[in-house]
Amino acid sequence: MNENLKKAPFSAQINLSKFNMQDFEKATDEEKRQQEVMGESTTFFKDSMRRLRKNPLAMLSIVILALLLLVIIFAPLVIPYGYADIVKGTANLHPMEYSTSELKQIANGESVFPHLFGTDSLGRDYFIRVVYGARVSLGVGIFASILVLAIGMLYGSISGYLGGKVDLVMMRIVDIIYSLPDMLLIILLAVVLNETLTPLIEGTILAKLGTNMIALFIVFGLLYWVGMARLIRGQILTIKQNEYVLAAQCIGTSTARTIRRHILPNCLSVIIITTALQIPSAIFTESYLSFLGLGVSAPMPSLGSLANDARAGMMTYPERLLFPAFAICLIVLALNLLGDGLRDAFDPKLSK
Amino acid sequence: MSSEYILEVEHLKQYFPVKNGFRTVPLKAVDDISFSIKPGETLGLVGESGCGKTTVGRTLLRLYQPTSGRIVFDGDVLFDSENKIDVKMQPYRKQMQMVFQDPYSSLNPRMTVEDIIGEPLDVHKLYSSKGERHDKIIELMETVGLNAEHATRYAHEFSGGQRQRIGIARALAVDPKFIVCDEPVSALDVSIQAQVVNMFEDLQKQRGLSYLFIAHDLLVVQHISDRIAVMYLGHMMEIAESDELMDNPIHPYTQSLLSAVPIPDPETARKSQRIILEGDVPSPLKMPSGCPFRTRCRYATEQCAREMPPFTDRGNGHMVACWNK
Ligand SMILES: Nc1ncnc2c1ncn2[C@@H]1O[C@H](COP(=O)(O)OP(=O)(O)O)[C@@H](O)[C@H]1O
Ligand code: SF4
Ligand SMILES: [Mg+2]
Numbered sequence: 001m002n003e004n005l006k007k008a009p010f011s012a013q014i015n016l017s018k019f020n021m022q023d024f025e026k027a028t029d030e031e032k033r034q035q036e037v038m039g040e041s042t043t044f045f046k047d048s049m050r051r052l053r054k055n056p057l058a059m060l061s062i063v064i065l066a067l068l069l070l071v072i073i074f075a076p077l078v079i080p081y082g083y084a085d086i087v088k089g090t091a092n093l094h095p096m097e098y099s100t101s102e103l104k105q106i107a108n109g110e111s112v113f114p115h116l117f118g119t120d121s122l123g124r125d126y127f128i129r130v131v132y133g134a135r136v137s138l139g140v141g142i143f144a145s146i147l148v149l150a151i152g153m154l155y156g157s158i159s160g161y162l163g164g165k166v167d168l169v170m171m172r173i174v175d176i177i178y179s180l181p182d183m184l185l186i187i188l189l190a191v192v193l194n195e196t197l198t199p200l201i202e203g204t205i206l207a208k209l210g211t212n213m214i215a216l217f218i219v220f221g222l223l224y225w226v227g228m229a230r231l232i233r234g235q236i237l238t239i240k241q242n243e244y245v246l247a248a249q250c251i252g253t254s255t256a257r258t259i260r261r262h263i264l265p266n267c268l269s270v271i272i273i274t275t276a277l278q279i280p281s282a283i284f285t286e287s288y289l290s291f292l293g294l295g296v297s298a299p300m301p302s303l304g305s306l307a308n309d310a311r312a313g314m315m316t317y318p319e320r321l322l323f324p325a326f327a328i329c330l331i332v333l334a335l336n337l338l339g340d341g342l343r344d345a346f347d348p349k350l351s352k
Numbered sequence: 353m354s355s356e357y358i359l360e361v362e363h364l365k366q367y368f369p370v371k372n373g374f375r376t377v378p379l380k381a382v383d384d385i386s387f388s389i390k391p392g393e394t395l396g397l398v399g400e401s402g403c404g405k406t407t408v409g410r411t412l413l414r415l416y417q418p419t420s421g422r423i424v425f426d427g428d429v430l431f432d433s434e435n436k437i438d439v440k441m442q443p444y445r446k447q448m449q450m451v452f453q454d455p456y457s458s459l460n461p462r463m464t465v466e467d468i469i470g471e472p473l474d475v476h477k478l479y480s481s482k483g484e485r486h487d488k489i490i491e492l493m494e495t496v497g498l499n500a501e502h503a504t505r506y507a508h509e510f511s512g513g514q515r516q517r518i519g520i521a522r523a524l525a526v527d528p529k530f531i532v533c534d535e536p537v538s539a540l541d542v543s544i545q546a547q548v549v550n551m552f553e554d555l556q557k558q559r560g561l562s563y564l565f566i567a568h569d570l571l572v573v574q575h576i577s578d579r580i581a582v583m584y585l586g587h588m589m590e591i592a593e594s595d596e597l598m599d600n601p602i603h604p605y606t607q608s609l610l611s612a613v614p615i616p617d618p619e620t621a622r623k624s625q626r627i628i629l630e631g632d633v634p635s636p637l638k639m640p641s642g643c644p645f646r647t648r649c650r651y652a653t654e655q656c657a658r659e660m661p662p663f664t665d666r667g668n669g670h671m672v673a674c675w676n677k
Pocket of ligand 3: 405535671
């Protein structure tokens, strides 16, 4: 055997010089066939989930989001304070501090639930306010994204599938909407709705959120779907180029079945990814508006309005700004990382 | 109904509206093409990439709406622009099928092999029970040489050659009479090409299929075709029996194509003079006047620039479009 074939020091390759050619025998057909056996079958979805599980940042985001959800759901059940409850004499406490009256109660042997994040200037437990703030922010983010998804998907898939003149007109409308100044519209709508809607919604749940939130949803529904619509239209145009759509037509598959079986399943990953990335963007908009004072109506908190309120005593009570700001960052960052992870997991081109 | 031809195409035109600057102009992808295919026959269609071969195949299967012309399948007129006949294709989808060029984009990545091959069965309701559907799919997979155990796998798990077999099984599922094979082997490894071409031949013998077999490679087409048609820039240049076309090409374009084919016998190779094609294929948007080939033809005369040569029979059905006698 050739000397050059000798095993390299750390190579795992078999040292061929140890063997004689005579020791080998030809593979039988049976054995050759076994070589052809393919790997474990996976569906595209399973495969993507496997890739997602291998992404540590995405998994960390999922854990963080799950913990946050647990806190948001269960904290109000455990903690004896409400987000609007004013406890007398307990204003302006630092985290874990007790007021003089509460200290007396403790001395008497009564148990008092600690103020984890302290209290605000009115004596409301700050932890529960941050929890409710996160509830509102996440809720707004998720609902706004679903709204955007529903409108965008319907519009985008009609425009993309029909193509031609219909597509042209529908996309010009999108262009026009795209060019409208969204913040200005939200502010204008908030002012107008505040005047007109307040008496109408009195006493309903909507009143708790306030007319500003309704304005926010309307603007999301009117304006923000265009990005999603464009994206889905683009995706459908690309998928339509694939020969399997033509093959379906050649077989005689109906249009409805073609959309259902061939086009939408191939858009699914883009839809999931964009929705995951839409939520943090909506949360951010909500927080931003609340910070400007255009968010939820008091006393209902949102992370943005909490941060806004905290500006007054920023020097003495910096934690009041830090807690909601940190919560916004954590939620937005975790959702963004999860969205990125989903994109990497679902996009086979990037992962190969 | 039966007739002498399984498929007759007359003066077929397919113009695509394309944007050229601010104006929309017609791109003449297929311009006035006529041919016919007998039952059980294979017509090879060759030509450089972009000359409109795929468009011919797709238009005659009515995947594109023809601009004008006449398509007759098995005695039934499917489309006739003069008499305003434009039939519903659904019943004919069972009789005419297509095998696509790209084995990757022609299979839906979200479907299993079973569902891909089963879709034509579902669409045309070709089974009475789940079991019958399954049996038919397994039988089709075995016909095209796929391991039936892999029915629940996704297309991306297969190699190019296996994927093309899945595409063939899908076309065969409706038990068609006629199949357009659009460069079915040009995306495959050379070693696999022969296997797949042989399979097409076997299937033809077993099932009495007729093919329009598209390729840009004359050698592949020569092997499988009874007759060969040569296209250039959307026009038909020459049609003849395979051997006749290879031995006695009349059209200058066919001659140049043949001289580009490697000749296995060195003696013959030395004797034959290579005709090197000069210049590029003109854009289909800037079609030359008269004969489309004249910008690259060494026999081109003034007449060629003035008038389009007619497609005439030079004896025994050897059709040529050229002024040069
Ligand atoms: N759907 C379409 N719209 C516009 N132009 C097209 C379309 N399909 C094909 N073409 C054009 O028609 C010509 C012929 O294309 P094709 O039939 O794919 O050629 P081939 O299959 O011989 O390579 C090309 O110039 C191509 O750009
Ligand atoms: S018609 Fe004229 S230009 Fe065209 S191929 Fe014949 S000789 Fe050449
Ligand atoms: Mg082609």
